[in-house]
Amino acid sequence: MRREVTWWLCAALCLFACGFACAGQPLGQQHSLQSTRRRRAASNDDINKKCSYTFLIPQQRITGPICASATGPEPDRDRVTRMDISDLREVLGKQRREIETLQLVVDVDGNLVNEMKLLRKESRNMNSRVTQLYMQLLHEIIRKRDNSLELALLENRVLNATSEMLRLASRYRELEARFGQLASVVNNQSALIAALEERCLQAYGGRHDLPAVPPLVPVVPESIPANSGRFTNEITREHNRALTRGSRMDAPPTVSPVGIPPPTLSTEGPFRDCFQVRQAGNKASGMYLLKTDGSDRLIQVWCEHGLDNGGWTVFQRRKDGSVNFFRNWENYKKGFGNIDSEYWLGLENIYNLTKQGDYRLLVELEDWVGKKVYAEYSSFRLESESEGFRIRLGTYQGNAGDSLSNHNGKPFTTLDRDRDTFSGNCAHFHKGGWWYNACGQTNLNGVWYSGGVYRSKFQDGIFWADYGGGFYSLKSVRMMIRPIE
Numbered sequence: 001m002r003r004e005v006t007w008w009l010c011a012a013l014c015l016f017a018c019g020f021a022c023a024g025q026p027l028g029q030q031h032s033l034q035s036t037r038r039r040r041a042a043s044n045d046d047i048n049k050k051c052s053y054t055f056l057i058p059q060q061r062i063t064g065p066i067c068a069s070a071t072g073p074e075p076d077r078d079r080v081t082r083m084d085i086s087d088l089r090e091v092l093g094k095q096r097r098e099i100e101t102l103q104l105v106v107d108v109d110g111n112l113v114n115e116m117k118l119l120r121k122e123s124r125n126m127n128s129r130v131t132q133l134y135m136q137l138l139h140e141i142i143r144k145r146d147n148s149l150e151l152a153l154l155e156n157r158v159l160n161a162t163s164e165m166l167r168l169a170s171r172y173r174e175l176e177a178r179f180g181q182l183a184s185v186v187n188n189q190s191a192l193i194a195a196l197e198e199r200c201l202q203a204y205g206g207r208h209d210l211p212a213v214p215p216l217v218p219v220v221p222e223s224i225p226a227n228s229g230r231f232t233n234e235i236t237r238e239h240n241r242a243l244t245r246g247s248r249m250d251a252p253p254t255v256s257p258v259g260i261p262p263p264t265l266s267t268e269g270p271f272r273d274c275f276q277v278r279q280a281g282n283k284a285s286g287m288y289l290l291k292t293d294g295s296d297r298l299i300q301v302w303c304e305h306g307l308d309n310g311g312w313t314v315f316q317r318r319k320d321g322s323v324n325f326f327r328n329w330e331n332y333k334k335g336f337g338n339i340d341s342e343y344w345l346g347l348e349n350i351y352n353l354t355k356q357g358d359y360r361l362l363v364e365l366e367d368w369v370g371k372k373v374y375a376e377y378s379s380f381r382l383e384s385e386s387e388g389f390r391i392r393l394g395t396y397q398g399n400a401g402d403s404l405s406n407h408n409g410k411p412f413t414t415l416d417r418d419r420d421t422f423s424g425n426c427a428h429f430h431k432g433g434w435w436y437n438a439c440g441q442t443n444l445n446g447v448w449y450s451g452g453v454y455r456s457k458f459q460d461g462i463f464w465a466d467y468g469g470g471f472y473s474l475k476s477v478r479m480m481i482r483p484i485e
């Protein structure tokens with residue numbers, strides 16, 4: 001009985017509810033109910049067709065109140081129907097409200113879902129943005145690391161260079177110390193050799209008339225030419241070997257017999273000095289013919305136009321040891337050598353040149369690493385032969401040091417004409433001809449030694465005491481004059 005009522009209610013509710021939502025699961029008990037009540041077959045069929053889905057409301061909730069009304073005795077069909085309908089209405093109202101509530105909830109949920117979707121989309125965007133940023137960051141990090149690697153490399157290199165520099169500096173100091181030691185040894189040995197030689201000479205025949213040895217020029221000068229040159233131990237004395245006592249003094253004067261005639265000869269008349277040559281428009285350094293005032297003789301000289309605007313008349317030149325400079329008075333008076341290599345213009349010619357006006361002197365020195373230094377004197381002239389061709393110098397200026405002023409006012413001395421202030425003959429010790437004092441701070445007509453530092457009994461090299469000291473022989477030397485403008 002109770003089951004019948006339940007079914008009926010269910011059917012009604014189904015009809016109603018299907019209007020709202022026919023979405024759900026199939027009704028499980030439908031088949032068994034159909035078989036119990038034949039008179040409702042038609043509607044039952046309808047229900048079966050329409051309500052193929054479950055209700056939103058669970059069955060238990062509906063049965064509660066309906067069961068109460070069905071507990072009475074044999075029910076009247078109309079009464080039951082009325083009661084049921086009112087109950088049903090109530091339930092339906094409740095259901096509707098609930099459904100509305102649910103609808104609201106669904107709406108809210110829908111909004112929430114939309115919001116969720118939006119949020120998710122946004123989150124996706126954020127994700128991609130974050131990824132992008134992350135990649136950028138990664139890129140930056142990698143680049144930074146590369147940079148820092150490069151920086152580290154550079155730092156390493158700087159450190160290396162610094163350590164190398166320190167190493168070289170300490171090595172340089174070492175070498176300097178060693179140079180000092182060696183110089184001192186050389187000084188001691190020179191003194192020792194001189195002493196031994198004197199004793200030796202005295203022992204063999206007691207020649208007490210022999211002159212004393214002149215004082216040595218200090219080996220360590222104020223300015224050092226070049227470090228490398230100082231440590232060469234090689235001493236070549238080809239020039240010295242070539243000399244023999246017999247031939248040395250007999251060598252005839254050889255004023256420029258060698259060499260091509262100067263290019264200016266044919267077109268232009270002889271000039272009084274190289275300054276005039278330069279003023280005449282000749283720009284090339286080379287050999288030119290000069291004729292000094294009051295003289296009827298032509299002289300060949302080298303004109304230097306590549307230095308300090310040119311116009312320099314070169315009267316002395318050393319460069320390769322090709323010419324012997326250990327000569328007598330006559331040779332030094334007339335001149336000797338080859339104009340295009342080593343030569344001495346001659347005291348008479350120099351005298352006649354400097355007599356023409358006011359000249360200044362330039363001494364150019366080159367050491368064995370090719371460094372050139374200069375000593376310039378504001379005025380320069382020689383006195384006549386009767387005065388021994390005394391040298392007269394003005395004030396010094398330059399970077400070689402003033403080693404020539406020590407000779408200022410001194411007459412010229414050769415081996416066969418001793419006019420120096422030393423007890424012996426300075427030409428003998430220095431192996432040249434010069435305006436010796438007692439004896440010299442410079443010896444530019446000495447022996448040409450190869451390599452710089454030389455070892456010899458006497459200081460007979462081409463030295464300039466203030467540049468290299470007494471035992472450093474210069475590689476090349478030039479002495480030249482130009483009128484004072």
Ligand SMILES: *[C@@H]1O[C@H](CO)[C@@H](O)[C@H](O)[C@H]1NC(C)=O
Nearest residue numbers: 153154155156157158159160
């Ligand atoms: C620095 O010197 C060390 C050895 O002294 C060497 O291994 C390294 O490669 C050098 N670095 C550079 C950048 O030259």
Ligand SMILES: *[C@@H]1O[C@H](CO)[C@@H](O)[C@H](O)[C@H]1NC(C)=O
Nearest residue numbers: 181182184185186187188189
């Ligand atoms: C050189 O001689 C001096 C004294 O004459 C001496 O004090 C010095 O030690 C000597 N030097 C060398 C390297 O022999």
Ligand SMILES: *[C@@H]1O[C@H](CO)[C@@H](O)[C@H](O)[C@H]1NC(C)=O
Nearest residue numbers: 293294295296297348349352
């Ligand atoms: C120097 O000049 C004088 C005249 O002042 C002359 O007699 C002499 O020959 C000249 N000397 C030379 C070498 O030219």
Ligand SMILES: [Ca+2]
Nearest residue numbers: 420422423424
């Ligand atoms: Ca003397």
